[in-house]
Amino acid sequence: MSTVLVTGHKNPDTDSIASAIVYAYLKNELGVHAQPVRLGEVNKETAYALDYFQVEAPVFADENVQQGVEELILVDHNEAQQSIDARENFNVIEVIDHHRIANFETMAPLYYRAEPVGCTATILLKLFKENNVDIPKDLAGLMMSAIISDSLLFKSPTCTDEDVQAAKELASIADTNLESYGLNMLKAGADMSDKTADD
Amino acid sequence: MSTVLVTGHKNPDTDSIASAIVYAYLKNELGVHAQPVRLGEVNKETAYALDYFQVEAPVFADENVQQGVEELILVDHNEAQQSIDARENFNVIEVIDHHRIANFETMAPLYYRAEPVGCTATILLKLFKENNVDIPKDLAGLMMSAIISDSLLFKSPTCTDEDVQAAKELASIADTNLESYGLNMLKAGADMSDKTADD
Ligand SMILES: [Mn+2]
Ligand SMILES: [Mn+2]
Ligand SMILES: [Mn+2]
Ligand SMILES: [Mn+2]
Numbered sequence: 275m276s277t278v279l280v281t282g283h284k285n286p287d288t289d290s291i292a293s294a295i296v297y298a299y300l301k302n303e304l305g306v307h308a309q310p311v312r313l314g315e316v317n318k319e320t321a322y323a324l325d326y327f328q329v330e331a332p333v334f335a336d337e338n339v340q341q342g343v344e345e346l347i348l349v350d351h352n353e354a355q356q357s358i359d360a361r362e363n364f365n366v367i368e369v370i371d372h373h374r375i376a377n378f379e380t381m382a383p384l385y386y387r388a389e390p391v392g393c394t395a396t397i398l399l400k401l402f403k404e405n406n407v408d409i410p411k412d413l414a415g416l417m418m419s420a421i422i423s424d425s426l427l428f429k430s431p432t433c434t435d436e437d438v439q440a441a442k443e444l445a446s447i448a449d450t451n452l453e454s455y456g457l458n459m460l461k462a463g464a465d466m467s468d469k470t471a472d473d
Numbered sequence: 474m475s476t477v478l479v480t481g482h483k484n485p486d487t488d489s490i491a492s493a494i495v496y497a498y499l500k501n502e503l504g505v506h507a508q509p510v511r512l513g514e515v516n517k518e519t520a521y522a523l524d525y526f527q528v529e530a531p532v533f534a535d536e537n538v539q540q541g542v543e544e545l546i547l548v549d550h551n552e553a554q555q556s557i558d559a560r561e562n563f564n565v566i567e568v569i570d571h572h573r574i575a576n577f578e579t580m581a582p583l584y585y586r587a588e589p590v591g592c593t594a595t596i597l598l599k600l601f602k603e604n605n606v607d608i609p610k611d612l613a614g615l616m617m618s619a620i621i622s623d624s625l626l627f628k629s630p631t632c633t634d635e636d637v638q639a640a641k642e643l644a645s646i647a648d649t650n651l652e653s654y655g656l657n658m659l660k661a662g663a664d665m666s667d668k669t670a671d672d
Contacts, residue, residue, distance in 0.1 A: 375583070380573045382589070383631075
């Protein structure tokens, strides 16, 4: 079976990394050989979340990883300029996203699921339920982290009730205190200690 | 509350008419004031289905109907050239479709639900279930008609297992014989009796 790459956007944030890992897991549970990849370095906030929940970062989508791959699933973005280079060489078979649609077109029908919520992970929670697949504790923790990140702990104007409810449900699965974990994660992301004055 | 127009494509087929009626019904059940409209004449096949299930055709989307409307929901299409004239004057807040995506973009996030199945009505059946809304008998009949139309009674290469299962489920709700009704509907659409040699 050929591999489908699941990728978030360039300059990846916690939602792009977490959603790639989590949606690849769901696709594998549904019988699709899907591999999560990233298009850039893991930032400090995301590294905190991956370390806390003991999940490995996706591999970087270099030439080797792309070798022989024909199909892509996009998470957390759709616009060409935010996406993998030379996207026109692949078939995009699915998109799971929460942004406006622009600079996106396909030759064939596809599964496209966008909802006007604050985070891709909020949509992924629905997809697990629709497909009757249980969310492992560590992946629930990553999804919760993505919502905390995109919503700045529910303070962003893009945050919806659905995001808040999803985060609470995921925190319960992950057995984690939403507030204290969230503050620590955001703090880890804002940590400037290893930056120079030039950054 | 301002009205949202629910519209299929120009030169409407049974899926575009049925899905506009049916999705407007679902949105109203969910508290949105939605009105189904059409962008052209109802064809004979669709007229047969509307008459059989005693449902009124949507109104034509003329200037009067568009008056004061700011928001659109698109069903069964997304490409600008197939859509309402001057679409740029409206906000497209939702799309439910089963075609490739092209010539489509928005300024804001939206609900976009596309699946690679043979008919929009097949996706609508899932949306009723996801929202726990019962499908009235007459609307189930229209949805079944749309699947029969788009799939040519399951003979089209675009027809999926999901379309076949959906049509069977809808036939049972509509209490209608799928095969015999389907053949009669397709025959009504192919009826040339009132056409002249010039048509
Ligand atoms: Mn993002
Ligand atoms: Mn996001
Ligand atoms: Mn159509
Ligand atoms: Mn259709």
